[in-house]
Amino acid sequence: MVDIVIDPGHGGSRNVGGSDANHASGPSGLLEKTATLDVAKRVAKALEAAGHNAVLTRTTDENLGLAARAKVAERLKAPVFVSVHFNGFDGVTQGTETFCHTTHFPKSAVLCKAVQAATVTATGLRDRNRGGVKTLDLGVLNPNSHDAATACVLLEVSFMDVPDEDRRLQTAAYKDKVAAGIAAGIGAYVATLSVGRESVPARQLQDGFEALLPSRPEVAAGQEAPRRRRTAAPKKKVAGKTERVERA
Numbered sequence: 014m015v016d017i018v019i020d021p022g023h024g025g026s027r028n029v030g031g032s033d034a035n036h037a038s039g040p041s042g043l044l045e046k047t048a049t050l051d052v053a054k055r056v057a058k059a060l061e062a063a064g065h066n067a068v069l070t071r072t073t074d075e076n077l078g079l080a081a082r083a084k085v086a087e088r089l090k091a092p093v094f095v096s097v098h099f100n101g102f103d104g105v106t107q108g109t110e111t112f113c114h115t116t117h118f119p120k121s122a123v124l125c126k127a128v129q130a131a132t133v134t135a136t137g138l139r140d141r142n143r144g145g146v147k148t149l150d151l152g153v154l155n156p157n158s159h160d161a162a163t164a165c166v167l168l169e170v171s172f173m174d175v176p177d178e179d180r181r182l183q184t185a186a187y188k189d190k191v192a193a194g195i196a197a198g199i200g201a202y203v204a205t206l207s208v209g210r211e212s213v214p215a216r217q218l219q220d221g222f223e224a225l226l227p228s229r230p231e232v233a234a235g236q237e238a239p240r241r242r243r244t245a246a247p248k249k250k251v252a253g254k255t256e257r258v259e260r261a
């Protein structure tokens with residue numbers, strides 16, 4: 014059984030180690046830190062149901078520094094670390110996006126595509142990755158704080174400041190759907206780690222769910238994924254538009 018670390022973004026009431034207590038909020042007053050914890054708990058539940066061991070970096074309304082969040086995965090040599098966030102900008106901009114660090118390992122790009130594809134399917138929102146990999150110098154993904162065995166990404170599920178998304182986030186059905194999507198994306202990635210098995214081509218991963226094979230023998234924690242070079246470089250780099258304001 015592999016350890017999958019889910020990091021609910023933000024928390025608490027003050028900045029800790031580069032992590033803001035909160036970033037985005039909805040018109041209803043829903044805070045990002047509340048939504049990330051809620052959805053992350055649902056992701057953990059979905060992962061456990063699929064036979065994985067899910068570990069949350071926080072389970073209460075507290076803040077952890079960015080390096081401390083990463084260290085949870087590093088200590089476990091977890092194969093997967095997903096930091097869950099919601100975005101906010103002008104109340105109109107909408108879409109789902111997933112980031113790798115600018116100096117990420119190739120495996121993070123594979124995880125990025127799998128998580129993004131499955132989450133876009135769940136949210137039904139615009140794919141702000143446009144089928145590719147977005148990179149940003151995000152502290153929580155800094156390779157210095159992560160084990161080389163860990164694929165790590167930061168997911169911005171949606172822009173919660175858009176009124177209809179704020180409303181959707183009040184319903185358990187939508188949050189469960191999003192969580193199931195995230196878990197399916199992670200499951201698809203974990204399935205590629207099985208020893209002696211051909212890696213699932215990245216193109217197939219974009220379809221998300223068909224690659225989810227939770228009953229397969231799992232790779233031991235810390236064991237390397239099959240060394241098959243995959244081009245991690247995004248085909249077309251999406252220029253960092255000023256829309257994205259969060260730097261968490």
Ligand SMILES: [Zn+2]
Binds near residue numbers: 022
């Ligand atoms: Zn955030």
